[in-house]
Amino acid sequence: MSYRVVISIALLLFSWGAVAQSPAVTNGISYTRDIQPIFTEKCVACHACYDSACQLNLGSGEGAARGASKIPVYDGDRSQAAAPTRLFYDAFGKRAWQQKGFYSVLDAQGSQAALMARMLELGHKAPMQPNAKLPEDIVLGLNRENTCAMPAEFDAYAGSHPKEGMPLAVTGLTDQQYQTLQRWLASGAPIDEQGLAPSAKEALEVVQWENLLNAPGARQSLVGRWLFEHWFLAHIYFKDGEPGHFFQWVRSRTPSGQPIDLINTRRPNDDPGTQIYYRLWPVQGVIVHKTHITYPLSAAKMARIKSLFYNGNWQVNALPGYGPERRANPFTTFEAIPAQARYQFMLDNAEYFVRTFIRGPVCRGQIATDVIRDNFWALFQAPEHDLYITDPNYRGQATPLLAMPGQNDDVGSVLSLWHDYRDKRNAYEALRRDSYADLRPPSWSSLWAGNDNALLSIFRHFDSASVTKGLIGDVPQTIWLFDFPLLERTYYQLAVNFDVFGNVSHQAQTRLYFDLIRNGAEQNFLRLMPANSRDDYLDDWYQSSGKFKMWLDYESIDNDTPTALKLDPKDPKRDFAMQLLTRYGELNANPDPINRCDGAYCSRPNIDPDLQDAEQALSRLTSRPAAGLKVIDQLPEATMLRVETASGQRVVYSLLRNRAHSNVAFLIGESLRYEPGLDTLTIFPGVMSSYPNFMFNIPAEQVPAFVDAMENAKDAGSFERIVDRWGVRRSHPQFWQYFHDLSRYIHETDPVEEGVLDMNRYQNL
Incomplete structure (x- = not known):
């Protein structure tokens, strides 16, 4: 190791505040040792990310000291962009945050205790009946209108909401935790937190x-x-x-x-x-x-x-500058870098890139998710079959048409901007359609198969979504096929260029263009289907009002050029999916016998026999429309099943509700396009949502009884009896043990992915 590198490391460690300091301990209480673990166990599940209630983020001492704000991050109606308030980014220290409108929850107010102390006392005085359903007058979820009471407003809040202290509507602090926090707050809430520092390596x-x-x-x-x-x-x-x-x-x-x-x-x-x-x-x-x-x-x-x-x-003649035009079109900004290198880099870690715009840190994503179906698969075009990679002339024609809206957020120009970018996009789709029609018909070699990022499953849970390697669930209604122009545009539109603090114009333009991206991914896939089947598939995906949207905003598809794939004409999409699973089985990171039974065997091989029996029983709930499985009407989007064997082994399964839609082509009125009789369930081992909506704890030997009860639950009353027997309500005495066991399960199965889950969407079933 060179002397220069050693000095650099030393400076680096110093610059990150890695100098060891003994924690400041008051009344025997250390924030790092005693307080943050309580926040992590009982508070962070609701107080993290932009959708923290009142922007109170309790994942760090900096967030606790920052305090709360009445200004919401998520506001789809604001005409002016809001000032960003990103923790560890837009300000540092209590005083700087108070200049941005935050107020302390830790400081005592004269003779009054700190706001946090009073909120905790209010919660501690109103314990809940164990595992009982909460009163209906306690509003939960994203529809809750947070009061964000300031210290002087606490008495009025407590008078109006006597059962809504903290932690809100959930099994609260233990007596020891409560006393520790109150002693810490009474002593002035000192924070001794040290920044995380890297190891020397x-x-x-x-x-x-x-x-x-x-x-x-x-x-x-x-x-x-x-x-x-x-x-x-x-x-x-x-x-x-x-x-x-x-x-x-x-x-x-x-x-x-x-x-x-x-x-x-x-x-x-x-x-x-x-x-x-x-x-x-x-x-x-x-x-x-x-x-x-x-x-x-x-x-x-x-x-x-x-x-x-x-x-x-390759050479760079002049470095590009910055500004709206450069943001709008990364294809011109970075055109000097070989397109093949850019695309291959994204393919190597495709799951990461799809996660950035499907899951992402925005935390409340309905502006994007209501443009996608509840479950679909994503595939990728092989670089050697991507005209943007292989044909410089095509690339030159396409690049000016790939610009994206959202850089100009003038509210009065939304429609004109939308029409301009829509027309550019449709000109690109026409160029792509006609250019690919001149090539050899697509074959299996048209699909990229470089590693296990090649096959992805996306599940939407209303205003959030998850991405998982492998093809999970029954064959979905739609399949997306990304090429480089589509993958890069999606990433820039929804990750790089999207501003969660932006105004209604910026957010509307982003949402409207993502609608075109989804349509482009569907059109790419349709080229793999027999030409005479494409219109029928499109009609199925865009039913009712969707047909008007097709006429109004979408470029027509190629329904003439043949495919080189040999597919069953009775159901080419399902045959394609089955052949895909056979051909690329080694790349399929998550084989799925539960939702796609192979004969009589509907469980994973080489697992505990009790779990095999449990999975065999659970498979009876999958891939059945709600018209014949009425219990689906009672289920939220993402339910966790905790199944434990007699030997103490436990597995967590995600039970996901796939809502059917006549189409997903419009910005508003989603519920009007639901087709509830066609909803289905997917069940798969693992935690497939950051936002569990509910949890059942079921001994393995009782899973068949659970499934029987679910099959026979015809109404809300019979479903409530299932919840009474196996459900883990917010008021369950062991709620936090079971809730955090989901994170422990992630740690055991894929430790690098572990993180505290969010319970803002945990329902009162």
């Missing part, structure tokens, strides 16, 4: 990666910028790093070896206004699952990046 890797992204030269600078824009949401971890250590890419005014001087622009591709350096800093605070989009870095990854981007003789 991690610091060495940080220096190496920062050197790569900050390497001198025009070509290196352009690649560094492109990589940063594609990594800014990632929770980076190193292959041999410390468990629980994650890092995030930021832009700094200072180079490696100096303390980071953060450039906190609204978007990662806004003009920084100064010379920048790409830096890795540790992710601070409690890791929560909904914002935890992981990405591994290693020596092999660095070699891959160097191979993709630094081989060849």
